[in-house]
Amino acid sequence: MGEHAGADGADIVGRATELGTLGQFLASAAAGTAGTLVVSGDAGVGKTALVQHACNAPGPAAWIFAGACLPLASMTVPFLALRSAFRAAPRFEGDARPMLPKAGEPPNDVPVAIDIWLEELCQRRPVVMVIDDLQWADQSTLDVLMYLIAGPPKRRLAIIATLRTGEVAEDHPLQRWLADIRRLPRIDWLGLEPLDRLDTEAQVTHLLGAPPHQSLLQEIFAHTAGNAYLNQLVVAGLEPAARHLPVELPADLKGAVLRSWRSLSAASQRLTQLMAVGGRPLRPEDLGAVARPDGRPEDILALLHEAADAGIVECSQEGSHWWFHHPLIAEVLEQRLDAEVRMRWHGAFAAHGENRLDDQEAPDFESLAALADHHFTSGHTADAYRWALRASAAAGHAGGAAEMLRLLQRAVALRRSLPDAAESEQELWSRLRAAAEETGSMEEELEAVEALLAGTDVSARPLDAAELLVRRAHLRFSTGRSFLDIGEMRDAVRLADVEPQSWQYALALAELAHVELWNDEAGAESHAAQALNVARTAGHPRALSYALTASAMSALVRGSGREGRAFAAEAISAAAQAREFWALVHATMWLGNSTETWASQAFADLMRAGRQQLGRLGAPHVYIAKMAASEAESYLAVGLWRECRQALRVALGSDPGTMGDVAARLTAARLAAWQGRLGEAEAHLARAEELYAQNSAFLNLDFDAIRSEVCLAVGRPEAAYTAAMSGATGEGLSPTMCEWLVPVAARSLADLIQLAKDAGRPTVELTTLTDELVQRFPATLRDMGEATELYTLQLAALDLMYAAEVGRARDRAGNAQDWIRAADACHEATLRWEEAYCCWRAAESLLLHGHTQRGLAVSFLRRGLALAEELQAGPIRDHLRELAARARITVVLPVAGEPAAPHAALPGLTPREREILEYVIAGRTYAEIAASLVISEKTVSSHISNLLRKTGTSNRLDLSRLATRPAAS
Incomplete structure (x- = not known):
């Protein structure tokens, strides 16, 4: 997910790389190497906020002088930006601050005087001079900047200038100045792109x-x-x-968009409004034909160049078409027109478009789509319908499935007003369904499937109805409307039973088995086997994929992971052959379930491989997003939170659809809860719950477990207990993350008992609930399938956590040993978050029962802190620090570079890697290492990844343990 940070009111999102560049630039200047950085980008892209944030970040103390150039039209104030910047300059004895001349006075030796004064300041402290909006700078300011940029290379001076792109015409004086400074040394350029x-x-x-x-x-x-x-x-x-x-767009937004447009001549304004109605990049001759059929093309070009100089429009690279610099300009300009003018102009474009098409043998679908749009906006219903169908067909041939879907949706809507249309509504819905499936538009496909089902004569076409019922179930599931319904699948089987050798019968049987397995029904295995036999006979890859996945599920329920893997791998091949992406995701998930527990890097790697395969096949993003979200969930479970965040970026980098959105938000909520961003955790969980109705019924998702963890994180243990018990006692198979539910329920009760004791309230009822919990659940819940070595270790670790939480609830003496065993077991099971939590509880318990084991408590404090720093688990880190302060235990880790215990010999490391290893051993964060070595966090991450690879360790804690183990004697 994107990170947010604020400084002086500046909102900074997604600028980690740019902030790293600025940080290195400022650090270099503070170290004595003068430099200049020009930060360029469109208006509003965030240049000023970025520079402000970088200048206010922790680092060497520096004087920061910031001034802004202004777009003054009626007067010129020399040195305007410098005057405002120098107001913040300090005053001291012997200050040689130069006097800046007023308007009309000769500048004399101002550049030299400013240079001498800054030289003196730089000897006292680093100086950062920020000049905002360089495109409006007066010539006096530019002359001073040129002199300073060409000044001594060895001084602690950083000059940062921000520059708007698109506002400096070719003949602007600033262009010459920019060309001149490019030839000077120590000039860097940072282009700021819009946010993704x-x-x-x-x-x-x-x-x-x-x-x-x-x-x-x-x-x-x-x-x-x-x-x-x-x-x-x-x-x-x-x-x-x-x-x-x-x-209607907000007035402030319209004003910001139209600021430059208002400076155009009336003719240029009118032409650009006409271009906005055109709706797409246009050739000057086409624009002229609509604007002034008898006018000269060069008149149109002159007006376009006027708008281009103002940053309103731009010409395509090939020089043939013109369009707006920003898409919002077109929308705002068209909204300014009254309805009658807008309709008339759309009609003119429609007429011109039809005239042009008469001269083309095979018109492109963009021209057809534009013609359909112009007719539609002009109110020409029959023409809009006719051209929408023709354009949608052309879009399909050109691979433009999204445009095809949009145009077909319009055709379906228009068809209701055209009773004599040649195409039936069922035919249009069928086309729309295919386009929606191609684009992954599940809401639109569901609407089409519902319409097709409503219009299908079930007695005449039972196989079609059966297939539609199955697909509707998938789409309802994927859009969060309902979990797979066993009654609907029985209806599908009944309908398809008229042809028991058909692929539709195999498909319906497979999905009946799928739902029966989730509901723990006895007939699931036989239905899966029957579906596989029919699908193989029918030779239909789509039905075969679903039948194979149902067989994989059935094998896994029996405890045969090996057989499940074979079925799932074959199902993936069949789904890829059929380009049935829902089936491919389904099969990949069950390949993972048959291979290793989902809480493993191995499972995450399988999900990543599945995501990459979907990408190679050109699958819609909704399916890629679901795989990426599952990948993120698994990375998070084993503490690889950076990899988790990267997978979430893939999932949410485009519209993930409801299914991917919910899965990604649940993982984002869990990550935020562990790292202490509690508002974010609650917001993600709330959005996931809103998107999926009856969310606890979706057993493939971890709603109840994550809801309980978030409730604990925000201090609501009673709600956490309710959520955990809801998941633990639900019907059917156990939900995802079922293994966490009982330990979390015990933790919730222990927290409630502690709160009651602190408030002096009785705890009898809570203690009784604890006893009932243990009686009902002697151990943590087990998921179905084969118990791999890692899964067995995780169950053992969670069982120990459960026992330790029960001991904490009962205030049992010696509970520290329960937590120690749980911490060590979590380490073996790669449950890093849980290990850090257990270290906190172990240290807490050791210290609460006297000082006889103080050394052991210190050991767990430091172990937990090191792990919490690696995970950025803020709440656990804060608890440990508070505990250390109360117990007067020093937990400040040694500073890198100070004498340390002898390190184990780690061959093959570069000098830089050994340097960074010292910081890792000292428990420093990525940000602290980057700041100390004046490198970016990305570079630190790369070096640490190399260290982990070379040493065969899985995380920074293991690396530190390996490096500090006693040398062999």
Whole structure:
């Protein structure tokens, strides 16, 4: 997920790389190497906020002088930006601060005087001079900057200038200045691009106070193209639960978009409004034919160049078409037109489009789609319908499935007003369903499937109805409407039974077995076997994939992982052959379940391989997102939280659909809870619960376990206990993360008992609940399938955690040993978060029962702290530090470079890797190492990855243990 940080009101999202570049630049200047950095980008992209945040970040104490150039039209103030910047300069004895001349006075030796003064300041402390909006700088300011940039290379001076792209015409004086400084040494350039979709979501989440709906996010990103300032304007006044933007854009947004447009001549304004109605990049001759049929093309070009100089429009690289610099400009300009003018102009474009098509043998689908859109907006129903169908067919041939879907949706809507249309509604719904399936638009496909089912004569076409019932169940499941319904699958089998050798019968039987397995029904295994026999006979890869996956599930329930893996691997091949992506995801999940517990790196790697296969096959993002979310969930379980975040970025990098969105949000909620971002954790969980109705019924998801963990994190142990017990006592197979439910329930009770004791309230009822919990669940819940070595270790670790939590609830003496055993077992089971938690409880218990084991308590404090730092598990880290302070235990780790215990010989390390190893042993975070060595966190991460690979260790804690083990005598 995108990270958010604020400084002086600046919202910084998704700029880690750029902040690293700025940090290194400032550190280099502070160390005595003068330099200049020009930060460029579109208006509103976040240049000023980025520079402010970097300058206010922790680092060497420096004087920061910041001034802004202004777009003054009626007067010129020499040295304007420098005047405002130098107001923050310190005054001291012998200060040689130069006097800046007023307007009309000769500048004399101002550049030299400023240079001498800054030289004196730089000897006292590093100086950072920030000049904002360089495109409006007066010539005096530019002259001073040129002189300073060409100044001595060895001084502690950093000059940062921000520059708007698209506002400096070719003949602007600044162009010459920029060309001149490019030839000077120590000049760096940093281009700032708009935010991507995921970072846009992070910013909008911060602005709204909750994660946005994907439909809202999609509209925001389509409008703003990731411009941070426009994001802020477009969401102004929106409720967090909004699903769509209002039709009318906010006034402030319109004003910001139109600021430069208002400076154009009336003719250029009119032409650009006409271009906005055109709706796509246009050739000047086409624009001229609509605007002024009898006008000269060069007149149109002159007006376009005027708009280009103002940053409103731009020409394509091949030089043939013109369009707006930002997509929002077109929308705002068209909204300014009254309805009558807009319709008339759309009609003119429609007429011109039809005239052009008469001259083309095979018109491209973009021209056809534009023609359909113009007719539609002009109110020409019959023409809009006719051209929508023709354009949708052309889009399908050109591989434009998204456009095909959009146009077919319009055709379906228009068909209701055209009773004499040649195409039946069922035919159109069938086309729409295919397009929706191709694009992964599950909501639209579900609507089409529902319409097709409603219009199907079941007695005449039972096989079609059976297939539609199965697909509807998948789509309802994927969009969060309901878990797979056993009654619907029995109806599908009954319908398809008219042809018991058909692929539809095999498909219906397979999905009946699938649902029966989730409901622990006795007939599941025989139905799976029967489905596989029929599917093999029919030779239909789609049905075969589902039948093989049902057989894999059946084998796993019997405890035969080996047989399950064989079935699942064959199912993946069949699904890929059929390009049945729902089946491919389904089969890949069960290959993982048959191979290793989901809480493992091996499972995560299988999910990543499945995601990559989907990518190679060109699958819609909704399926890739679901695989990436499962990958993230597994990485998180074993403490690889950075890999988890990267997988979440893949999942949410485009619209993930409901299925991927929910899975990703649940994992994001768990990660945020463990790392102490409690508001974020609650917001992600709330959005996931909103998206999936009856969420506890979705046994393949970990709603109850994650809900209970989030409730514990935010201090609601009673709600955590209720959630855990809901998952533990539900019907059917145990849900995902069922192994965590009973330990979390015990932890909730232990927390409630502690709270009651602290408040002086009785604990009898809570103690009775604890006894009943142990009586009902002597051990943690077990998931179905073969018990691998790792899964056995994890069960043992969670059993020990359960026993330790029960001991804490009962205030049992000697509970420390329970926690010690649990911590060591969690380490063996690669449950890093749980290991850190157990270390905290072990140290706490040791210290609560006297000081006879103080040395052991210190050991677990330090072990837990080191692991909490690696995981960035803020709450556990804070608990351990508080515990250490109360017990007067020093847990400050040695500073890198100080004498340390002899390290084990680790051959093959580079000098830089050995240097970083010292910091790892000292327990330093990535950020601390990066700041100390003046490198980026990404570079630190790369070096640590190399250290882990070379030493065969799995995390920083293991690396530190290996490096500090006693040398062999």
